[in-house]
Amino acid sequence: MKKHMKSNNDNALLVRSISYFVALAHNLSYTETAVQLGISQPALTQQIKRLEEIVGTPLFSLEGKKIHLTDSGEIFLRAAQKVNGVFAEANDEIKLIREHSHDVINIGVISAMPANVLVDFIVKFRKNHPSVDFNIKSILRHSLRFQLESDSTDILVLYLPDNSFAGLSKYRTNRISKSEMLLVSPFKINNGNKVTLDEIHDYNWVGYPKGYYMDQIITEQCHDSNIFVPRYSARFSQVENILTYGKKTKSIAAIPDTCLPFVKDGSYIYEFNPVIKFDVAIVYRTSKLKVPIINKCLNEFDLYLHQKDYLTRLKELVREDT
Known part of the structure; x- marks a missing residue:
């Protein structure tokens, strides 16, 4: 049971990390993204690092004070947007069948x-x-x-x-x-x-x-x-x-x-x-x-x-x- 609960928590964290990644990829600013998401900048940084550990490669690179998507980050962004699209459309379908x-x-x-x-x-x-x-x-x-x-x-x-x-x-x-x-x-x-x-x-x-x-x-x-x-x-x-x-x-x-x-x-x-x-x-x-x-x-x-x-x-x- 504990193993199953840990798996569910890991999945929830992964979904959240992907959502944070997409927001950061659009803004290319940790400060703006943290404000937009309503979380602290260290928490956002931790989520992105955790996602990079799962993927096994850096998704962002730092040039001076500016961040940019790496080649791997560009590929992951396209996939993440598709995932978000699937979740959003599923949510719309659920709204259709749910009693309101x-x-x-x-x-x-x-x-x-x-x-x-x-x-x-x-x-x-x-x-x-x-x-x-x-x-x-x-x-x-x-x-x-x-x-x-x-x-x-x-x-x-x-x-x-x-x-x-x-x-x-x-x-x-x-x-x-x-x-x-x-x-x-x-x-x-x-x-x-x-x-x-x-x-x-x-x-x-x-x-x-x-x-x-x-x-x-x-x-x-x-x-x-x-x-x-x-x-x-x-x-x-x-x-x-x-x-x-x-x-x-x-x-x-x-x-x-x-x-x-x-x-x-x-x-x-x-x-x-x-x-x-x-x-x-x-x-x-x-x-x-x-x-x-x-x-x-x-x-x-x-x-x-x-x-x-x-x-x-x-x-x-x-x-x-x-």
Whole structure:
């Protein structure tokens, strides 16, 4: 009996170690991964070392202060992702055959995206489905794919394009709204309604934290145009703080047009030339459609946006809250 219990414990530890390995392989940072998983860094290091002992070869290499996957690590990552996919799909199948008296839908929203529309939809959805609870959490870009593969998130609300899900048939994408980047300035920059990055990159900037989708879009656009990345005097995760700081310090900010309802009177709004376009979308594993309550939620959300589009709803909801 003791031998059997030890075997079960070893199997559980192995599954946990594989999950930790996948998260670390995505982040390539022990510190970020430990925070994401809610464990200490020494505990994470111990789990990875234990996994490497089982596999019999190093899975990560250290170059300076940065870690990288070894060739063996790359091979193991592909296998681990398949294993996680099998577990996640099995979990979905179990949800189908299990008697539910209480359902929970886990939704991840990429950091800095306004959640007003989502909150409004959930309020309306629960009036018809009071037994369904929602768990809404803010997700950083580097952990998007891990959230779906580990089955800790059923549906992601995010900005696209994002290479995290490129070419993967097991994920389905539904566009919520077309969107573009806009420049908000407390002062007049020119007599038109458009600006170029070359024209404004020497100005004082305020923006989103490094690693956020909006920050990376501006960085990529600067690199593509052979322009130095702007210097930010401050970075905030909430658009309200970005706009307040910009107004008080005469700093400009690039924000998505989905955040335009938060801009106060007296600010100057400019489009970028060329236009910086992207989509607001939801992403989920195709197997989630087999779960009745999630399928119903997705269908009713489509109907909700068909009755009134995303940007119109957002403007109305922000106006109601102010």
